[in-house]
Amino acid sequence: MTTREGVAVPEAPTRQPAAKRRRMSLRLLPEARVTTPVMLAVLIIALTVIWTLWVSERAAVEYLIFTVGVIGLYVYVGGSGIVSFGHVGFMAVGGYVSAILSIPVSIRGSQLSGLPNWLAEAEIGQWMRLLLAVGAGALAAALFGLIIWRLSGLAASIATLAFLLIVFVIASGWEDVTGGRGSVPGVARSASLGTVVPCALVALAAAAWFQRSRPGRLLRAVRDDGPAARSLGVAAEGVVWQSMVLSGGLMGLTGALYVHLVGSVSPDFFYFAMTLDLLAMLVIGGMRSLTGAVVGAAAVRALRELLGPLDSGFDVGPVDFGGRPGLRLVALAVLLLVVLVRRPAGLTGGLEIVVAPSSRSSRSEDQS
Amino acid sequence: MPDEFLQATVDALGLGSMYALVALGIALVFGVMRLINFAYGDIIVGVAYAAYFARDLALIAVFVVMLLAGIGISLATERVAFRPLRKADPTSMLIASFAVSSVIQSSALATVGSAPRGVGAGDFLASAMSWGPVRVPYYTLFSIIVVVVAVIGLREFLTKTSSGIAMRAASEDFAAARLIGVKANKVIVLAFGISGAVASIVSLFLVAQTGGVAPASGTFPALLGFVAVVVGGMGSLMAAALGGLLIGVLQVVLQYVLPVDLLVFKDALLFGAVLLILVLVPQGLFVRSDPWNTRL
Numbered sequence: 176m177t178t179r180e181g182v183a184v185p186e187a188p189t190r191q192p193a194a195k196r197r198r199m200s201l202r203l204l205p206e207a208r209v210t211t212p213v214m215l216a217v218l219i220i221a222l223t224v225i226w227t228l229w230v231s232e233r234a235a236v237e238y239l240i241f242t243v244g245v246i247g248l249y250v251y252v253g254g255s256g257i258v259s260f261g262h263v264g265f266m267a268v269g270g271y272v273s274a275i276l277s278i279p280v281s282i283r284g285s286q287l288s289g290l291p292n293w294l295a296e297a298e299i300g301q302w303m304r305l306l307l308a309v310g311a312g313a314l315a316a317a318l319f320g321l322i323i324w325r326l327s328g329l330a331a332s333i334a335t336l337a338f339l340l341i342v343f344v345i346a347s348g349w350e351d352v353t354g355g356r357g358s359v360p361g362v363a364r365s366a367s368l369g370t371v372v373p374c375a376l377v378a379l380a381a382a383a384w385f386q387r388s389r390p391g392r393l394l395r396a397v398r399d400d401g402p403a404a405r406s407l408g409v410a411a412e413g414v415v416w417q418s419m420v421l422s423g424g425l426m427g428l429t430g431a432l433y434v435h436l437v438g439s440v441s442p443d444f445f446y447f448a449m450t451l452d453l454l455a456m457l458v459i460g461g462m463r464s465l466t467g468a469v470v471g472a473a474a475v476r477a478l479r480e481l482l483g484p485l486d487s488g489f490d491v492g493p494v495d496f497g498g499r500p501g502l503r504l505v506a507l508a509v510l511l512l513v514v515l516v517r518r519p520a521g522l523t524g525g526l527e528i529v530v531a532p533s534s535r536s537s538r539s540e541d542q543s
Numbered sequence: 544m545p546d547e548f549l550q551a552t553v554d555a556l557g558l559g560s561m562y563a564l565v566a567l568g569i570a571l572v573f574g575v576m577r578l579i580n581f582a583y584g585d586i587i588v589g590v591a592y593a594a595y596f597a598r599d600l601a602l603i604a605v606f607v608v609m610l611l612a613g614i615g616i617s618l619a620t621e622r623v624a625f626r627p628l629r630k631a632d633p634t635s636m637l638i639a640s641f642a643v644s645s646v647i648q649s650s651a652l653a654t655v656g657s658a659p660r661g662v663g664a665g666d667f668l669a670s671a672m673s674w675g676p677v678r679v680p681y682y683t684l685f686s687i688i689v690v691v692v693a694v695i696g697l698r699e700f701l702t703k704t705s706s707g708i709a710m711r712a713a714s715e716d717f718a719a720a721r722l723i724g725v726k727a728n729k730v731i732v733l734a735f736g737i738s739g740a741v742a743s744i745v746s747l748f749l750v751a752q753t754g755g756v757a758p759a760s761g762t763f764p765a766l767l768g769f770v771a772v773v774v775g776g777m778g779s780l781m782a783a784a785l786g787g788l789l790i791g792v793l794q795v796v797l798q799y800v801l802p803v804d805l806l807v808f809k810d811a812l813l814f815g816a817v818l819l820i821l822v823l824v825p826q827g828l829f830v831r832s833d834p835w836n837t838r839l
Contacts, residue, residue, distance in 0.1 A: 258637050322822060329579065330825045332637060333773045337814040337821070340766065344814070348807035447762075451645050458638055501652035508645035515639045516627040 197532035207465060207527040212383035214528045215469045216376055222473050223372060230480065232368060233436070239371040240432045242472040243378045245456045247425030249468035250382050252457060254391065254418040256398040257327065260450055261319070261335030262426050264342035267445035268315045269308035269427025271346065271353055274440035276304050277363035286361065289351020301365050305374070305431050312427015313420050320419035324412050327401075339450065346442035358441035366436040374432060378425050382465055385421055390414045448504065455511040461521030466528045474522060475507065546676040551799050557683030559791025560690040561748050563784040565768030566775065567693060568741035570783035573772060574714035575734045577633060581640040582620055584765025585647035586739060589616045590746035591756035592655065594664040605664045610743045616647075617739025621732060629731075651758040658757070665751025682751040689744060694784055697737075701780075706733055714778070767794075770817050776827020785829045790817075 201214070219242060226235035248262050275287065276299045284295035299307070323334045347356045385391045394414040396404040405411055434440045452475070460471020514521060565583070572580050593612035597605050624643045628636055668682035701707040706729075712720040713730040721727055749764065750756060767790050775786020793816055797809045820828065 256634065258634050260641070322818065326821065326825055329633065329637070329777070330773060330821055333579075333769060334818055334821050336766070337770065337818045341811045341814045341818075344808060344811035348811070447645070451641070454638060454641070462634075501649040504649040505646055505653060508642040508649065511642040512624055512639055512646070515631065515635050515642070519631060519635045 199530050200533045202529055202531050203526035204529045205526055207386055208529050210530040211527045212379050215379055219375055236366050236371050236436055238476045239375045240429060240436060242375050244429035244453050245468045245472040246378045246382045247422045247429055248453050248457050249465060251418050251422035253463050254394045255415045257331045259335040261338035263445045263450045264339045265312040265316050265423040265426035266430030267342045267346055269312040270430030270434045270440055272311040273304040273308040273431030274362045274434040278361040282361055287352055287354060305428060308427045308431035309424040313424035316423020317420045320416040343442050343446055358439040360439055362434050362439050364438040366432050371432055374428060386465060390417045394418055455507050458511060459514050459521055461523035461525045463525030464523055464527045467521050467523040467525060470523050549677045551795050553677055553679055555792045555795040556687055558794055559788035560686040562767050562771050562790045563690050563787030564741055564745050565764055566771035566783040566787035567780060568738040569768045570772050570780050571734045571738045573777060575731050578636050578640060579769055581644040582647055584761030585644050586616045586742040587746045588756060588761035590743050591662055591750050595660045595662045595756060613743030614736050614739040617735045621735040648758050659755045661755045662750040665747050668751035682748050686748050774817055774820050774828060776830030779830050782827055782829035
């Protein structure tokens with residue numbers, strides 16, 4: 176009992192003796208907590224502001240789109256441990272759906288003669304288009320996931336590669352519907368900060384929610400020790416499939432946002448270069464954590480500003496280095512290799528950013 | 544109708560033997576390192592570019608250049624990229640080989656540009672013979688012969704020579720092989736070297752068929768090569784070669800059977816068939832057991 180103005184006031188019950196305040200700090204821990212997506216959201220918004228002010232709004236939008244893509248890739252690859260080369264295929268699915276639906280109705284039917292009338296004439300608003308893209312990506316992923324239900328490891332990876340190629344060939348060949356090999360003009364350029372920022376935050380929230388959900392945690396168990404998880408009754412194939420569906424939806428969203436940034440759609444957008452970009456971002460950041468995905472996207476995007484001149488040319492003092500297209504990809508791939516050799520777990524080591532009590536228990540406790 | 548069938552058979556054998564060679568090159572490295580070398584197609588392209596740059600030399604010299612280029616590039620990728628990764632997990636190695644492929648391809652793009660270059664080294668193979676109604680290009684004939692020679696030669700090498708036996712031991716159980724004295728470096732370098740030489744031969748057939756080279760020319764044959772290895776059965780050279788043959792047969796069947804307006808989707812159907820085989824028989828069609836635990 177303490178006294179206050181002479182009146183006895185019961186002390187609030189304390190959980191610990193001497194109620195010391197533990198210092199909270201930013202740490203990297205193996206398990207994500209509630210503070211993780213919050214911190215990551217702060218990071219994303221901060222970077223968006225920085226890009227917008229330092230480079231351009233377009234650069235910030237592009238960064239956010241790639242962030243959504245890497246998060247989507249992480250949900251499957253980081254969750255299941257299976258390297259997927261085919262996720263860009265889901266991007267293509269979502270991208271084409273949204274792109275085609277955004278072409279003005281007046282020219283859509285004539286440009287893409289193979290579209291059924293109801294598609295050629297449908298007027299779909301911006302957010303509905305994105306939703307449809309998510310749905311299309313998730314549906315494609317659900318079907319593909321069912322097909323490769325029993326596969327794992329290398330066979331699964333090769334299967335995803337086959338999927339990427341199948342999508343590419345169909346998109347290139349089905350001219351009446353997809354516009355074929357060239358790029359299709361008329362796609363709405365509607366990707367602005369107002370569109371993309373909410374999408375990025377939603378993607379982050381979805382991935383974080385899945386991580387903490389029952390299937391997400393079961394997935395981690397399967398990834399870390401498959402036989403042990405199964406012996407405990409975990410339906411391994413089922414949780415892997417669920418992560419595939421969610422990641423497919425996110426990739427569909429990414430694809431849609433991408434086409435609305437560029438203003439056209441083409442199969443070449445969704446092929447090996449994009450696959451390398453996303454995979455590199457994920458691996459460099461850290462394949463096994465959501466923090467890794469976000470950090471990787473940011474790090475590689477930052478590097479792109481530095482590496483960009485490799486493609487277009489720059490000068491150091493009086494010396495003029497002519498740029499060559501393709502050089503940026505070389506530098507990125509080399510960086511990826513270096514990371515794989517020196518620090519395979521990536522920049523974050525596969526850990527998540529958390530606000531947690533400091534671990535310095537040796538700090539003296541007498542501070543009241 | 545029988546004429547078409549004969550022609551189709553010849554085409555299938557020619558294409559299939561080329562893919563069998565690619566599959567062999569990939570399977571050799573996979574056997575000792577469990578690595579699917581995504582950069583294999585780019586080694587093939589590198590050899591073709593070497594032939595392009597050496598085009599003013601005598602033909603024999605060009606062949607030597609091609610052989611050296613194949614072996615050289617292959618050994619370089621081993622030394623620079625894959626040796627440091629030897630202890631890494633399969634996921635890292637897979638992504639790494641994808642990165643190596645991007646490095647080589649983008650470097651080619653940056654240095655020589657995307658425009659195709661004409662390569663004449665294979666022209667002597669480009670003409671064809673006529674056996675009755677059937678047209679047999681020389682490169683088809685040669686690739687069939689080469690594949691048969693290669694398979695027999697590899698078999699002899701792997702069973703009768705000490706290096707070959709060492710390689711087989713390493714591919715069965717790398718750690719155990721090292722314990723009994725097999726030199727890891729020697730075996731892996733040997734595998735990469737032979738694989739590179741095979742790439743040189745494939746490159747010759749490729750330029751014979753297409754007459755030129757561009758940075759991305761090797762992607763498709765290599766992809767079909769990986770697919771052939773996985774579909775045929777990982778861990779067995781013979782299975783890989785048979786897988787390559789099967790891919791060739793599938794391609795030709797699709798070519799002949801598809802109606803004209805669907806031909807543009809030929810490759811999608813091919814990969815669709817591959818997907819189907821992978822799902823039904825994940826351990827491979829031509830192996831007996833499932834040593835690599837392809838099921839989850």
